[in-house]
Amino acid sequence: MKTVWNNYRYLILRRITQIGLLVLYFGANAWGWTLLQGNLSSSLILGVIPMSDPYAALQMLVAGAALAMDLLIGVAVVTVFYMLIGGRAFCSWVCPINMVTDAAAWLRDKLEINRVQNGKVPVKRVTRYWVLGLGLVVSAVMGVTAFEFISPISMVHRGLVFGMGFGWAAIAVIFLFDLFVLKNGWCGHVCPLGGMYSLLGKFSLIRVHHDEEACTLCMKCKDVCPEQQVLHMIGKESIPVLSGECTNCARCIEVCDDDALEFSIRNLANNNRGASDEISK
Amino acid sequence: MSKSSREPISDRRKFILNMARGAGLATLGGFVWSAYVDEVTASTLLLRPPGALMEEDFLKTCIKCGLCVEACPFDTLVLAAPGDHKPVGTPFFTPREVPCYMCDDIPCVPVCPTGALDEASVTKDGVLDIREIDMGLAVIDQESCIAFWGIQCDACYRACPILGEAITIEYAKNERTGKHAFMKPVVHNDVCTGCGMCELACVTEKASIFVLPREVSTGRAGDHYIKGWDKADDQRVKDAKVINTKTRLSEKSAMDSLNDSGDLY
Numbered sequence: 001m002k003t004v005w006n007n008y009r010y011l012i013l014r015r016i017t018q019i020g021l022l023v024l025y026f027g028a029n030a031w032g033w034t035l036l037q038g039n040l041s042s043s044l045i046l047g048v049i050p051m052s053d054p055y056a057a058l059q060m061l062v063a064g065a066a067l068a069m070d071l072l073i074g075v076a077v078v079t080v081f082y083m084l085i086g087g088r089a090f091c092s093w094v095c096p097i098n099m100v101t102d103a104a105a106w107l108r109d110k111l112e113i114n115r116v117q118n119g120k121v122p123v124k125r126v127t128r129y130w131v132l133g134l135g136l137v138v139s140a141v142m143g144v145t146a147f148e149f150i151s152p153i154s155m156v157h158r159g160l161v162f163g164m165g166f167g168w169a170a171i172a173v174i175f176l177f178d179l180f181v182l183k184n185g186w187c188g189h190v191c192p193l194g195g196m197y198s199l200l201g202k203f204s205l206i207r208v209h210h211d212e213e214a215c216t217l218c219m220k221c222k223d224v225c226p227e228q229q230v231l232h233m234i235g236k237e238s239i240p241v242l243s244g245e246c247t248n249c250a251r252c253i254e255v256c257d258d259d260a261l262e263f264s265i266r267n268l269a270n271n272n273r274g275a276s277d278e279i280s281k
Numbered sequence: 282m283s284k285s286s287r288e289p290i291s292d293r294r295k296f297i298l299n300m301a302r303g304a305g306l307a308t309l310g311g312f313v314w315s316a317y318v319d320e321v322t323a324s325t326l327l328l329r330p331p332g333a334l335m336e337e338d339f340l341k342t343c344i345k346c347g348l349c350v351e352a353c354p355f356d357t358l359v360l361a362a363p364g365d366h367k368p369v370g371t372p373f374f375t376p377r378e379v380p381c382y383m384c385d386d387i388p389c390v391p392v393c394p395t396g397a398l399d400e401a402s403v404t405k406d407g408v409l410d411i412r413e414i415d416m417g418l419a420v421i422d423q424e425s426c427i428a429f430w431g432i433q434c435d436a437c438y439r440a441c442p443i444l445g446e447a448i449t450i451e452y453a454k455n456e457r458t459g460k461h462a463f464m465k466p467v468v469h470n471d472v473c474t475g476c477g478m479c480e481l482a483c484v485t486e487k488a489s490i491f492v493l494p495r496e497v498s499t500g501r502a503g504d505h506y507i508k509g510w511d512k513a514d515d516q517r518v519k520d521a522k523v524i525n526t527k528t529r530l531s532e533k534s535a536m537d538s539l540n541d542s543g544d545l546y
Contacts, residue, residue, distance in 0.1 A: 028351055029347065029350070029351050032351075037348060037351055038346040038347060038348045038351070038394075039345075039346055039347055041344045041345050041346045041370075042344045042346035042348070042394045042395070043346060043348075044348065044392075044394075050394055052344065052394060053344070056344050057344075060341060060342060060344070060395070063341035064341060065338065065341040065342040065395070066342070066396065067395070068393075068394060068395050068396035070394040070395070070396075071344070071394050071395045071396075074394060130303065130306075130307055131310075133307075134307050134310055134311055134314065135314075137311060138311055138314045138315050138318065139341075141311075141315060142315050142318050142319060142322075143337065143340075143341055144318055144322050144340045144341050145340075145341060145344075146314060146315075146318050148344070148345060148370065149317075149318050149321055149322065149368065149369055149370075150314070150317065150318075154345060154370060155363055155369065155370070158345065158347065158360060158362075158370055159362060159363075161347065162347050162350060162359070162360045162362070163359070163360070163362050164362060164363075165361075165362025165363045165364040165365055166362070166363040166364035167362060167363045169363065170363065
C-alpha cells in the first residue's frame, strides 16, 4: 500500500483534483451549489471571484467583441495564477481531457503500439502554437470565437456539467488519435490551450527539480513523461525543468526510484540556464 | 524519382520549404476550420436568453460558461450540446418545452461575465425591468388556430404574462353561422417579449402560436414607404438613401413577333 502511494501519489492527487472540480461544477448546475459555478470557459468561485479562459478571451478580442470588466478580471485571475505559481498545471490537474489522453497513453503502452507504428511522427510539437495562432486568425476573419466552437475540452467539460449530446464523440476522437495516430498527440502536440499555458507558465515558481548526482540513468522518467523534450537535463545537469511545456504532472517524480526529481520552488541561485535573469527582471 | 532528389538539400532550401509547408498547411486548416465555423453558426431559428445581443455579436461575445443556465430557476435555458444542430455551447430555450417565466429580478442576465447578455438593455430607470426584454415575437398560424375557425379558445390570451397587452382578443362576426362571434387573438409587436408562455399553452397538437426571433418573424418596409398620417414617420423618407434602378435598353431593333414568320414553317 505504501509503495502504491509512493508510486502514484501525485497521480491520485491529480485525479482527485480533476474529478473533485467536475463534481463541484456539476453540483452547481444540478443542486445549486455556489462553491464553483459555470465551467472551464468562465466560472465563479463562491459567487464572487471570476475566472475566465484567457485563450477564449483572446479569441473574443480579435473577433471584435467588447470585453466586459468581469471577463477581464477573470482572465487576470487565471493568468496570474498559472503564470506565477502553477505553470502549465491546468493541463494535468484540471483539464478533464487529461484523463482521456492518459488512458489512451496507458493503453498505447500496454498494446505496444509504438512497436508496430514506426517512422516519422505525423505532427510536431510546435503544431500547438500554429493552431493557437490559426485559431486567432480564423476568429478574426469569421468574427466568432473559432476554437470555442470546436474545442473538445469545452465540449466535454460542458457536456459533463450541462448535458453531453454527441460530445462523447469528441472524447472518442481524441482517444483514438492518441491511441493509434500519435503518442500524447492531442495534449502534447495539437491542443492550442496547452500551447497557451505553455507560454503563460514559462516563468512560474513551482518547478520539477533534477538532482543529477542521485540519478542512475534508468530513464523511467522519460518513458512516463508526456512532454519528454522538457527532461533534456536528466543525468546531465542539476537544474530545474524550465520549459513551459512541462505540465507539472509529477509522474517523473513518482516513478523515480532514486529521489533524483522533486517539486520545489524555482531555485533562483542554482539555476544556470539564464532563467534567473529573466525572473529577476 | 528525379535525379536531384538524391542530392543533399541545402539548409536554405530546407528552411524555405518548411516555412512554405507550414504556411500551406495552416491555410488548408484555416479554410476547413472557417468553413466548419461558418456552418455551425448559421442557425437563425433559436431563441436566446433575455438581454442577448444581436446574434452576430452574441456569437463572438458569449463564452459558453452556462452561468445564465444555472441562474435560471425554471430550467428554461439550456446550452446547445453537440448534436442539437445549434451553435454548440450557446444558451437557448424552447418555449413549447419550457418557456421563459419572466422573473422580475431577471437572474440570468447580471451573472453573464462577458456582457453577451446585456444588463443595460433590460434596465429602465436604473432598475432591471422584465418588460424590457425582447427574445422574439409570437406569431399565429391562422389556418391551424382554432379561434380562427370560430371555436372559442383564449388559452394564449390567458397564458400571456402581460395579459391584455401583448395579446388581445379581437371580436368579429362569424358570417358562416350568422349568429356567432370569432374571438381572434392578436399579438402586439411592441409589447410581446417572446417569452413563449402562449406557445406552451396553445391547445393545438402543434402550437399554432409560436415564438420566432424577431429577425425571422418580422419584415421591414424600408425607407421609401411611410405612414403619411404620422408626422414622425416622415423623417424616415428624408433619411432614405437614393436607390437608382436602371434597366439597360436592348440595342436590337424591335421585332414584330406576330408577323415575323421567319421561323414558322
